[in-house]
Structures are given as structure tokens and as C-alpha cells.
Amino acid sequence: MIAQPLKPWLLVSVLLNVFLIGGVGGGLYHWKTSAAPAEAVVNQHGLRQAMVKLPPERRRELRQLLRHNRADSQPLVMAGREARLGVIKQLEAPTLDRDVLVAELAKAREADAALRALVDTTLAQFASGLPQEERQKLVEALYTRGQARAVGGKPRS
Known part of the structure; x- marks a missing residue:
């Protein structure tokens, strides 16, 4: 007498469990077979992407050079940050002093340009020790x- 009303619930429970197990199994299979490497997932630009494409020993070398220049770059980073805070302060002020705003923007631009020059010098130092394939x-x-191809035509092999 009790078994009769339980049969539909047992059938629903079995079907639900089969569905859930199949879904979890299919998801795990899909995740394992189509998982992209972490390097490809992250949209990296500039030096970070360059580090990913270089061999591990060259990556370490470039990181060491950049860390070595960190002490020189900190004042430039702080100067740029302070100038941007000055820009924000001027833009939020009740009355805008255009001359002060232009001066703060110039300070930020100069600090950013100096920082970029330092990083570019470090990159040039690093590249001078690379073989041609790694420079490529x-x-x-x-x-x-495609900036290099647009300017210089086809890359040399």
C-alpha cells in the first residue's frame, strides 16, 4: 500500500540524479578538454605579453632588470601620482584655475614620459643581449x- 505512491517519487528522484550526474560529468569533461592555458586567457599587453613569449630564463633576466630599476622609478611614479591627484583636486574645486590645471597636467605628463624613458632604456639594455630570434x-x-609591419613592410626572416 505504501509502495504505490512512492514509485513516481522514486522514478523522479532517479531521473533527477541521472540528469545531475550527467550535467556535472559533462561540465567536467568540457572543462578538462577545452581549458585554455592561463597565459592565453589573460589579455596582456606590452612588457607582460613580451615576458609570456620569452623563454623562462629570459623572463627572469628581464624581471631582474626591471626590479633593479624600481628604486629609480619610484620617485617618478610618485610624482605622476601626485600630479594626477592635483588634477583631480583642480577639477573638483568650486572654481577652476586653468593655469594650475595645465601645470598639473604638464607635471603628470613629464613624470609619465620620464618613467617611460626609464623602462625603454631598461628594455634596450635587455634586448642588446638577446639573439635575433628572441628579439623577433x-x-x-x-x-x-601590426605596427611594425605597417611601418617597415614585411618582417625579415
Whole structure:
């Protein structure tokens, strides 16, 4: 007498469990077979992408050079940050002093340009010790949007 009303619930429970197990199993299978490497998932630009494309020993070398220059770059980073805070302060002020705003923007631009020059010098120092194949990888990583080909034509092989 009790078994009769339980049969539909048992059938629903079995079907639900089969469905859930199949869904979890299918999801795991899909995840395992189509998982992209972490490097490809992250949209990286500039030096980070260049580091991904370089061999591990070259990556370490570039990181060490950048860390070595960190002490020189900190004042430039702080100057740029302070100038941008000055820009924000001027833009939020009840009355805008255009001359002060232009001066703060110029300070930020100069600090950013000096920082970029320091990083570029470090990159040039690093690239001077690379063989031609690794320099080519560096070019491909740094100029991914076809800038090098648009300017210089076909890359040399």
C-alpha cells in the first residue's frame, strides 16, 4: 500500500540524479578538454605579453632588470601620482584655475614620459643581449597590432 505512491517519487528522484550526474560529468569533461592555458586567457599587453613569449630564463633576466630599476622609478611614479591627484583636486574645486590645471597636467605628463624613458632604456639594455630570434619574439609581443609591419613592410626572416 505504501509502495504505490512512492514509485513516481522514486522514478523522479532517479531521473533527477541521472540528469545531475550527467550535467556535472559533462561540465567536467568540457572543462578538462577545452581549458585554455592561463597565459592565453589573460589579455596582456606590452612588457607582460613580451615576458609570456620569452623563454623562462629570459623572463627572469628581464624581471631582474626591471626590479633593479624600481628604486629609480619610484620617485617618478610618485610624482605622476601626485600630479594626477592635483588634477583631480583642480577639477573638483568650486572654481577652476586653468593655469594650475595645465601645470598639473604638464607635471603628470613629464613624470609619465620620464618613467617611460626609464623602462625603454631598461628594455634596450635587455634586448642588446638577446639573439635575433628572441628579439623577433620581443617585437611580436610588443607590437601585436601590426605596427611594425605597417611601418617597415614585411618582417625579415
